[in-house]
Amino acid sequence: MSQNVLKLNADIISTASIVGQKEKQGPLSPYFDTCDQDGNDRFGQDTFERAEAEMQCRVATHAMARAGLIPQDIDMIFAGDLMNQCTGSAYGLCDLGIPFGGLYGACSTCAESLLLGSVMVTSRHAVHAMAVTSSHNAASERQFRFPLEYGGQRPPTAQWTVTGSGAFILGQNAPTPIAHIKSGMVGIPIDSGISDAANMGAAMAPAALSTLLSYLQSTHTSPHDYDLIVTGDLGYEGGRILQDLSLSQGVDISQVYNDCGMMIYSQNTQDTHCGGSGCGCSAVVLSGYLLPKIQRGEIRQMLFMATGALMSPDALKQGRSIIGIAHLICIEAPL
Amino acid sequence: MSQNVLKLNADIISTASIVGQKEKQGPLSPYFDTCDQDGNDRFGQDTFERAEAEMQCRVATHAMARAGLIPQDIDMIFAGDLMNQCTGSAYGLCDLGIPFGGLYGACSTCAESLLLGSVMVTSRHAVHAMAVTSSHNAASERQFRFPLEYGGQRPPTAQWTVTGSGAFILGQNAPTPIAHIKSGMVGIPIDSGISDAANMGAAMAPAALSTLLSYLQSTHTSPHDYDLIVTGDLGYEGGRILQDLSLSQGVDISQVYNDCGMMIYSQNTQDTHCGGSGCGCSAVVLSGYLLPKIQRGEIRQMLFMATGALMSPDALKQGRSIIGIAHLICIEAPL
Numbered sequence: 217m218s219q220n221v222l223k224l225n226a227d228i229i230s231t232a233s234i235v236g237q238k239e240k241q242g243p244l245s246p247y248f249d250t251c252d253q254d255g256n257d258r259f260g261q262d263t264f265e266r267a268e269a270e271m272q273c274r275v276a277t278h279a280m281a282r283a284g285l286i287p288q289d290i291d292m293i294f295a296g297d298l299m300n301q302c303t304g305s306a307y308g309l310c311d312l313g314i315p316f317g318g319l320y321g322a323c324s325t326c327a328e329s330l331l332l333g334s335v336m337v338t339s340r341h342a343v344h345a346m347a348v349t350s351s352h353n354a355a356s357e358r359q360f361r362f363p364l365e366y367g368g369q370r371p372p373t374a375q376w377t378v379t380g381s382g383a384f385i386l387g388q389n390a391p392t393p394i395a396h397i398k399s400g401m402v403g404i405p406i407d408s409g410i411s412d413a414a415n416m417g418a419a420m421a422p423a424a425l426s427t428l429l430s431y432l433q434s435t436h437t438s439p440h441d442y443d444l445i446v447t448g449d450l451g452y453e454g455g456r457i458l459q460d461l462s463l464s465q466g467v468d469i470s471q472v473y474n475d476c477g478m479m480i481y482s483q484n485t486q487d488t489h490c491g492g493s494g495c496g497c498s499a500v501v502l503s504g505y506l507l508p509k510i511q512r513g514e515i516r517q518m519l520f521m522a523t524g525a526l527m528s529p530d531a532l533k534q535g536r537s538i539i540g541i542a543h544l545i546c547i548e549a550p551l
Numbered sequence: 552m553s554q555n556v557l558k559l560n561a562d563i564i565s566t567a568s569i570v571g572q573k574e575k576q577g578p579l580s581p582y583f584d585t586c587d588q589d590g591n592d593r594f595g596q597d598t599f600e601r602a603e604a605e606m607q608c609r610v611a612t613h614a615m616a617r618a619g620l621i622p623q624d625i626d627m628i629f630a631g632d633l634m635n636q637c638t639g640s641a642y643g644l645c646d647l648g649i650p651f652g653g654l655y656g657a658c659s660t661c662a663e664s665l666l667l668g669s670v671m672v673t674s675r676h677a678v679h680a681m682a683v684t685s686s687h688n689a690a691s692e693r694q695f696r697f698p699l700e701y702g703g704q705r706p707p708t709a710q711w712t713v714t715g716s717g718a719f720i721l722g723q724n725a726p727t728p729i730a731h732i733k734s735g736m737v738g739i740p741i742d743s744g745i746s747d748a749a750n751m752g753a754a755m756a757p758a759a760l761s762t763l764l765s766y767l768q769s770t771h772t773s774p775h776d777y778d779l780i781v782t783g784d785l786g787y788e789g790g791r792i793l794q795d796l797s798l799s800q801g802v803d804i805s806q807v808y809n810d811c812g813m814m815i816y817s818q819n820t821q822d823t824h825c826g827g828s829g830c831g832c833s834a835v836v837l838s839g840y841l842l843p844k845i846q847r848g849e850i851r852q853m854l855f856m857a858t859g860a861l862m863s864p865d866a867l868k869q870g871r872s873i874i875g876i877a878h879l880i881c882i883e884a885p886l
Contacts, residue, residue: 218623219650222676263869288553292737299863300635302655306740306861306874315554315737316876317663318861320637320655328652332667339674341557402627402650405641526641526653528634534598539641541651 219430222400226334226386227393227550229344230283232275233503234259235496236353236379238488242481247504248380249278257354257379265299268352271381271496272297272308275503276348279383283390287312290385291342294332296325297350297495298377300359304350314346323420323449324403324524325349326382326499327543331400333386334545343387350381351494360529361413373415375451375477376488382499393550395510401431403541405526411537413529417454417477417490420523423540424450425461427521431544432467439469443515446506447542448498448522449477451490476501498522510549517548554765557735561669561721562728562885564679565618567610568838569594570831571688571714573823577816582839583715584613592689592714600634603687606716606831607632607643610838611683614718618725622647625720626677629667631660632685632830633712635694639685649681658755658784659738659859660684661717661834662878666735668721669880678722685716686829695864696748708750710786710812711823717834728885730845736766738876740861746872748864752789752812752825755858758875759785760796762856766879767802774804778850781841782877783833783857784812786825811836833857845884852883 235248236257252259259270272295280286293312296319297304305318321328329347336342354364356377362368386397404426410419424447432438439445450458455475462469476498477491502520509515526539570583571592587594594605607630615621628647631654632639640653656663664682671677689699691712697703721732739761745754759782767773774780785793790810797804811833812826837855844850861874 218626220626220677265865265869291553291555296655300865301657301861301863303861303863303866303871306876307866307871310740310742310861310874313739316740317667317737318655318657318876320631320653322636322653332652335670335674335676339670339676341670341674342555402652404648405645405651407645526636526638526645528636528638530600530635531638531642534600536638536642539645541641541653 219401219404221434224334224338224397224399226337226397227388227390228384228395228507229387229390229393230279230385231383231394231503231507232278233382233500234271234275234380235500239378239380239480242486244480244505248500264352264354268297268304268350268355269308272304272348272350275381275383276309276312276346279385283385287314290314290344290346292317292336293346293348294319294329295348296320296329298356322524322526323493323495324522324541324543325495326448327520327522327545330384330545331543334397334400337386337388345386346383348383349495349499351377351496353377353379356494370489371414372489373453375490375493377494378480378492378497380496380500382503394507395547396551397545397547399546401427401544403427403543405539405541407537407539409537411532413532416525417451418457419525419538420540421450421454421457421461424458424521424523424542427542427544429465439467439472442472442517442519444474444518445469445472446518446520447475449493450475450523451477451493453490510547513549520545520547554736554739556769559669559673559732559734561672561732562723562725563719563730563842564722564725564728565614565720566729566838566842567613568717568835569606569610569715570835574713574715574815577821579815579840583835599687599689603632603639603685603690604643607639607683607685610716610718611644611647611681614720618720622649625649625679625681627652627671628681628683629654629664630683631655631664633691657859657861658828658830659857659876659878660830661783662855662857662880665719665880666878669732669735672721672723680721681718683718684830684834686712686831688712688714691829705824706749707824708788710825710828712829713815713827713832715831715835717838729842730882731886732880732882734881736762736879738762738878740874740876742872742874744872746867748867751860752786753792754860754873755875756785756789756792756796759793759856759858759877762877762879764800774802774807777807777852777854779809779853780804780807781853781855782810784828785810785858786812786828788825845882848884855880855882
């Protein structure tokens with residue numbers, strides 16, 4: 217296997233996040249830019265699917281406004297979500313009139329979009345590139361599992377799909393960048409034989425291990441070189457598995473490890489079992505909570521690995537197991 | 552709107568195509584590398600979805616073998632298909648163990664994958680990148696419209712989803728490249744208000760117009776500078792609309808225009824109405840039919856625009872119209 221370190225040179229120059237009600241009630245509540253105002257996670261729309269598209273439109277617009285940019289300044293958007301045919305992204309961003317590259321990496325899409333956007337900026341194919349991802353609990357649950365009204369009982373390993381969206385604008389030589397992306401690594405899809413759609417953490421952890429170990433080895437670094445190694449949404453179950461698997465390979469990440477899915481909800485009071493998941497989970501935690509810490513210098517260097525479960529309900533019915541993937545970017549305080 | 556010309560410098564150094572029964576009976580039959588041997592388009596698999604994944608695996612493996620490469624030589628695959636969650640790509644390519652970037656651009660994915668692969672090679676982030684796309688008629692029809700067994704009548708504007716897959720390996724400085732990719736343009740999503748899933752040509756034609764006119768204007772070229780301007784799969788209806796729209800803007804493409812969806816089936820004998828469609832359509836026509844013409848010098852320079860309809864059945868039920876997109880690459884005879 218040949219996972220190469222991509223040398224990148226891109227700044228995150230603006231970002232914006234939006235979340236739903238449950239995320240607003242969680243421990244990271246103060247850090248998100250905006251939230252649903254109507255109490256029903258519809259963001260003024262009449263369906264959950266339209267609500268997800270609306271979130272993408274709002275964060276993209278918000279991130280541009282913060283940077284003093286207009287759509288004509290953005291050379292390319294990379295975007296994705298969990299809905300079939302990635303309609304959250306296409307309908308949400310269509311009106312902006314910006315060149316658009318649709319991605320599908322399940323919950324890994326946030327890192328995939330940042331990585332490809334950074335490649336475009338680093339190689340001067342774009343002056344500004346934008347990365348936008350989202351997920352919506354109600355739209356996701358009815359598509360992948362059951363409609364919420366069905367009231368299906370959730371097993372202990374299940375995660376809670378985050379309602380939220382994050383946008384990131386990448387560029388170079390900005391006067392006051394938020395953070396710098398110095399390198400990245402594209403994930404290898406790994407099928408470990410897990411076929412339980414309510415235990416995606418276990419399905420994704422081996423892919424996170426593969427990418428993490430390849431990156432540490434290629435860069436001759438160890439976990440203590442980073443202030444934080446954060447996965448997208450392995451949740452409590454997958455996060456524990458990743459730590460155990462790493463340790464079994466002689467790499468102890470326990471002192472610097474965290475997971476966006478473990479951070480976004482209160483495990484004691486919010487009844488989300490194994491934590492958050494979805495393309496929106498890592499996007500809003502990175503945008504709202506982690507990037508400001510980097511900008512303030514509280515985190516000097518971190519590895520951000522968004523993990524994805526590349527499967528469909530139909531594939532599981534046909535006897536397939538769940539393929540995991542994890543894309544990595546190394547983010548550091550602005551130069 | 553700011554559609555920039557991306558300056559690219561990548562060679563297509565290997566390619567492979569595979570098709571189903573109906574495509575094998577069409578006018579391009581002699582040009583495809585392999586076809587289904589069992590007469591049921593299952594490629595030895597027990598479901599159509601697994602068959603699509605199998606096609607991707609076979610063309611990727613075939614393209615590598617032709618170039619004398621092994622999976623470890625490929626730094627990255629960009630892949631996509633029409634199935635929910637792009638499972639054709641993930642399951643088809645997982646076993647190769649190659650870093651994987653999942654894309655969703657509907658039928659535009661072939662150009663999107665070639666464009667991003669070319670960016671990776673041009674910017675030296677990859678020595679070799681691979682682009683793989685596929686579609687399967689039976690898997691697609693039951694997902695987007697009706698299962699084939701239902702026997703729904705197809706309106707005259709409907710297209711026939713191609714069963715097929717194409718793989719392309721990109722690199723630089725190969726001794727005998729097939730073709731050279733010199734530039735590209737990322738498409739802007741355009742919603743023209745078409746909401747008939749059986750008339751995708753009409754929904755995609757305005758996006759093709761936008762990309763084509765932007766490219767011609769930015770490069771100060773006109774249609775007669777190209778031996779061929781070929782769209783991915785507008786089909787007969789969309790192809791006519793694109794020619795009419797172009798002419799109304801003072802650009803006559805009629806002398807050099809063709810469409811992969813119009814080429815792949817016989818309009819007289821194969822009862823496919825408006826022609827072929829699907830991520831596999833443009834991939835196999837480019838791989839099997841057009842690239843050899845470029846390699847032989849019969850086509851010196853062409854614009855390849857794969858067009859995509861970014862919509863889902865659920866979005867249409869919720870009153871959305873179909874967003875079109877068209878990504879362009881300029882391919883020329885090897886330098």
